[in-house]
Amino acid sequence: MNGHIAPPIGGTGLTLIPRATEKQTLKDFKSDQEVRWCPGCGDYAILAAVQSFLPELGLKRENIVFVSGIGCSSRFPYYLNTYGFHSIHGRAPAIATGLAASRPDLSVWVITGDGDALSIGGNHLIHALRRNVNMNILLFNNRIYGLTKGQYSPTSEVGKITKSTPMGSLDKPFNPISLALGAEAGFVARTLDSDRKHLQSVLREAVAHRGTSLVEIYQNCNIFNDNAFEPLKDPGLRDDITLRLEHGLPIVSASKAVRRAANGGIEVVERSTVPEGEILVHDAHNPDPSVAFALSRLDEPAFEHVPIGIFRSVDRPTYDTLMTEQLEEAVAERGPGQLGDLLRGGDTWQVG
Amino acid sequence: MTKQVQQLDRVIIRFAGDSGDGMQLTGDRFTAETAQFGNDLSTLPNFPAEIRAPAGTLPGVSSFQLHFADHDILTPGDAPNVLVAMNPAALKANIGDLPRGADVIVNTDEFTKRNLQKVGYAASPVDDGSLGEWRVHAVPLTSLTVKSLEGFAVSKKDAERAKNMFALGLLSWLYHRPTEATVKFLETKFAKKPDIAKANIAAFQAGWNFGETTESFSVSYEIKPAKLTPGLYRNISGNQALALGLIAASVQAKLPLFLGSYPITPASDILHELSKHKRFGIRTFQAEDEIAGVGAALGAAFGGALGVTTTSGPGVALKAETVGLAVTTELPLLVVDVQRAGPSTGMPTKTEQTDLLMAMFGRNGESPVPIVAPATPSDCFDAAVEAARIAVKYRTPVMLLSDGYLANGSEPWRLPEIEDLPDLSVDFQVEPNDEDGETYLPFKRDPQTLARPWAVPGTPGLEHRIGGIEKADGTGNISYDPNNHDLMVRLRQAKIDGIAQDIPQLVVDDPGGDARVLVLGWGSTYGPIAAAVRRVRKAGGKVAQVHVRHLNPLPSNIGEVLRSYDKVLLPEINLGQLALLLRARFLVDIISYNRVRGLPFKAEELAGVIQDVIDSE
The missing domain is CATH 3.40.920.10 (Pyruvate-ferredoxin oxidoreductase, PFOR, domain III)
Structure with missing residues (x-):
């Protein structure tokens, strides 16, 4: 941003948050703390993308809060010059819920990882998504436990050989997108640490959406699970396997296309074999989540074709607004509470 | 006829x-x-x-x-x-x-x-x-x-x-x-x-x-009306009184109340009661579990609310890690434990005083937490206000130990005058506090209380990060420095210990001034103990009585009180938890009387126990 305050971003996600009165730059959002991720970690790219994205929102910096859990990704808040709360393992969505529900004037962000969000904090994640408090959850998925040095995670592929699974992991992984859609999330997207432009475009939509948004960010752990997402980054492969999800546009990669299958579901076929008119057009705003869910299942079991982008962006009432409305309604009906009247409520009697 | x-x-x-x-x-x-x-x-x-x-x-x-x-x-x-x-x-x-x-x-x-x-x-x-x-x-x-x-x-x-x-x-x-x-x-x-x-x-x-x-x-x-202290009365249960106390604390602190809670017997009525009073700006959040309940309350406290969570023993066990986070981030938080018979599910509708040691020590690391215990159903009101006062003034989680007997029992309550309630106003930090006039030091303490400043999101220029990792004194930056950790552990302890200067000293009830036996209690045993003491005195026995409301830190004169009597009797609905703490700290050979039947003591039972101790002199 050069010399002017960013114009308001679209959507209703930020309407209650005070806007900055002076121009902001990336520098405004860098804290004075030394960043301590392993050299080469995908988290650096995400941090840089977020730091350069935040000025675009034009919000008062003091009204932005990053809340995190535990794990490599959860160090994120220390490196941003906003308010920040590095909490405990898995609980960031719960803490952020209390904060965002009681302070609608804040832009609240949750930074979490695949272990933090989907293992120890799984319950809070699904309930945050169904409850729909206005906040953005960025789930850094590297498919491994990094901070505890390399055990398999709830998104690791079956058979993963790690320190805790020398003969291979046995449990089927979660697909975070499917999980979020199943939990009634209104905004669900996937992006990639190395694709700053796409990452920022997804964040832009997530912020504009009022309610809980979940953004899965494929993130490389170069120490314990290097190149996990390499096919999506390899210039020779990525254009063929990346199915771009853009609202109103056909869902295609360079060589593949998605269409309705004879069995009622959807399927990926060679793009050349299907007429343009039969290619599925992405509708992110479809109230029915079944197509979005079907899209989320396309990347099973491996990276043959991976949808990237916004799976679903559907407005529904947010918990914080409804909660505030109940308070206002109670006051409108009977006036603001008076402590003296409250204490004297019920059957009283006078002595002496 | x-x-x-x-x-x-x-x-x-x-x-x-x-x-x-x-x-x-x-x-x-x-x-x-x-x-x-x-x-x-x-x-x-x-x-x-x-x-x-x-x-x-x-x-x-x-x-x-x-x-x-x-x-x-x-x-x-x-x-x-x-x-x-x-x-x-x-x-x-x-x-x-x-x-x-x-x-x-x-x-x-x-x-x-x-x-x-x-x-x-x-x-x-x-x-x-x-x-x-x-x-x-x-x-x-x-x-x-x-x-x-x-x-x-x-x-x-x-x-x-x-x-x-x-x-x-x-x-x-x-x-x-x-x-x-x-x-x-x-x-x-x-x-x-x-x-x-x-x-x-x-x-x-x-x-x-x-x-x-x-x-x-x-x-x-016919039973004539009692000659009670003049005033306006209502009958009230402990849970109701506690809920009203929380509302009063919110009003007196001018902080919106945020309750994060998960239904559990015998605490749920506090959630029910608070959810009725939305026109006081109270947000009640029924969370997905106990951990989310306290987490949301802590998140709200970070945002400047009076964060409260209400539960019973099994819930406190689940909340322990978050209470530890509140200890180290030094944010105000009220944890209400309406104790019930344990361990585990125990007997959910029966009363017990068995969570005292969990409240004291049930967290990892050195994590001291003030503890306040009401004595009667109506006293739950005052205890809630007092717990909130300590929490906001010292920026610390506070455990409020009620129990099933107080929660469901009721008694006439003489309504307090609003102007007699303490002012709990908070001075939020709104400007830099370092000597350079520019820097905000989130862990620079008030020299008197050792409390750190409370700067809430939305305050320009005071953007800062807090968390569960050890913090450097003053700046709050992550620190693994051994000496800093030792210092911070001691500072957090000293802050809680210092509250002893800010709570009333024990006042012993000893009408003749010549009793050699002291009966000491805490929490809901107040009624049966006091009734037993009356009986003993009526029969000519000499006994002094004192009741402890602040379990941590203890009143500053408690050691002196304990040492002033030949014998100290301590009845508890547990196997001697406060006795353990007092023996360890004051080396006084306390006589414990313990029953854990899920029921309160009977006055007659305790009168007999007190008389036996007197007779053994």
Whole structure:
């Protein structure tokens, strides 16, 4: 941003948050703390993308809060010059819920990882998504436990050989997108640490959406699970396997296309074999989540074709607004509470 | 017919029946009438955890005991003078508690062969002479109720269900209770079912008239109003008082109250009560679990709210990690533990004082937390205000230890004057606090209280990060420096220890000033201990009494108090948790008296224990 305050971003996600009165730059959002991720970690790219994205929102910096859990990704808040709360393992969505529900004037962000969000904090994640408090959850998925040095995670592929699974992991992984859609999330997207432009475009939509948004960010752990997402980054492969999800546009990669299958579901076929008119057009705003869910299942079991982008962006009432409305309604009906009247409520009697 | 009226100074009544018989409601109404009349009173509801245990069985018995008097009383009473038994199970489960000569009113309609067999009576005890030592009033409550409701537009089943109101009417006559409020109550409760309202009111009045006319009751009783301290009173349960105390704290602190909670017996009523008062700006959040409840409360506290979570023992166990986070981030947080019998699920509806050591130590690392314990149901109000005062002033989580006995029990409460409530206003940090005038140091402490500043999001220029990782003194930046950690551990401890200078010293009750035995208690044992002390003194015994409200830090003169007596007796509804703490800290050979039966102590029981200690001098 050069010399002017960013114009308001679209959507209703930020309407209650005070806007900055002076121009902001990336520098405004860098804290004075030394960043301590392993050299080469995908988290650096995400941090840089977020730091350069935040000025675009034009919000008062003091009204932005990053809340995190535990794990490599959860160090994120220390490196941003906003308010920040590095909490405990898995609980960031719960803490952020209390904060965002009681302070609608804040832009609240949750930074979490695949272990933090989907293992120890799984319950809070699904309930945050169904409850729909206005906040953005960025789930850094590297498919491994990094901070505890390399055990398999709830998104690791079956058979993963790690320190805790020398003969291979046995449990089927979660697909975070499917999980979020199943939990009634209104905004669900996937992006990639190395694709700053796409990452920022997804964040832009997530912020504009009022309610809980979940953004899965494929993130490389170069120490314990290097190149996990390499096919999506390899210039020779990525254009063929990346199915771009853009609202109103056909869902295609360079060589593949998605269409309705004879069995009622959807399927990926060679793009050349299907007429343009039969290619599925992405509708992110479809109230029915079944197509979005079907899209989320396309990347099973491996990276043959991976949808990237916004799976679903559907407005529904947010918990914080409804909660505030109940308070206002109670006051409108009977006036603001008076402590003296409250204490004297019920059957009283006078002595002496 | 003019009946004899006898004057009494106090009465203990126990209503007992099946869980479905409405005994809690009956007890509540009799309590309300009694409060209205102006007696001092104390109540003890006792009910199974099962919502509907099999009808007519011993585990399904629910009871409500009420002690009322023409003078101030301290407990719900040891042994009932009157038992109302709605079925054989209720008789069998309670008769053993009655002293010789007590009145027993039995609903003979329920004494069928089948119901008698269910609880192991070979023949009806009403007829076989086995109740000879009590004054038995055999009343066919159900059939009398049904008969009185002939011509009313209610089913037979609904008519039968009104038998508790018939019983209430009878007891109301027997003890000269005012009835208008109960009639009004029934009209309101069944406003949407006017036929049911009419039937219940008719059953209530029929019960009264039955007392007036039947020969089974030749005497009625009068208990004059008590001479209580002048003021405006209402009857209140511990959970209600605690909820009102939290609201008062929110008003006095000018902080919006945020309650994060998960339903759990016996704490849920606090959530229910607070959720009714949204016009005070109270946000009540029913979380997905106990951890989310406290997490959301802490998140709200970070945002500048009065963050509260309410639970019972199993919930405190789950919240421990988040309480530790509140300790290290030094944010205000109220953790209300309405203790119940444990371990694990234990006995959810029964009372216990067994969470003291968990409150003290149930977290990893050195993580001191102030602890406040109310002494009586109405004292839950003041204790909640006090816990909030400490939390916001010292930026610390505070444990408030109520229990099932206080939560569900009730007593008359003299309403406080609003202007007498403490001012809990908070000075939020709004500008940089470093000497350079530019930097904000989130862990630069107030030299007096050692509290750190509270700068909430939305405050420009004070953006900062806090978290569970050890923080450098002053800046709050992540620090693994060994000496810094040692310093921070000691600072956090010193902050909590320093609160001792900001709480009242213990005042011993020792009228003669020459007692050699001190009985010390904490929490809900106050009533039974004080009642026992009265008995001992009445019999000529010399005993001093002191009650501890602040369990951590302890009042600054407690060591001196302990050492001033030859013997210190400490009754607890646990296996000696406070005794352990006091012995360790003050090297005083405390005599413990412990029972963990899920029930409060009896005054008579404790009087005997105190007398034994005096006699052993």
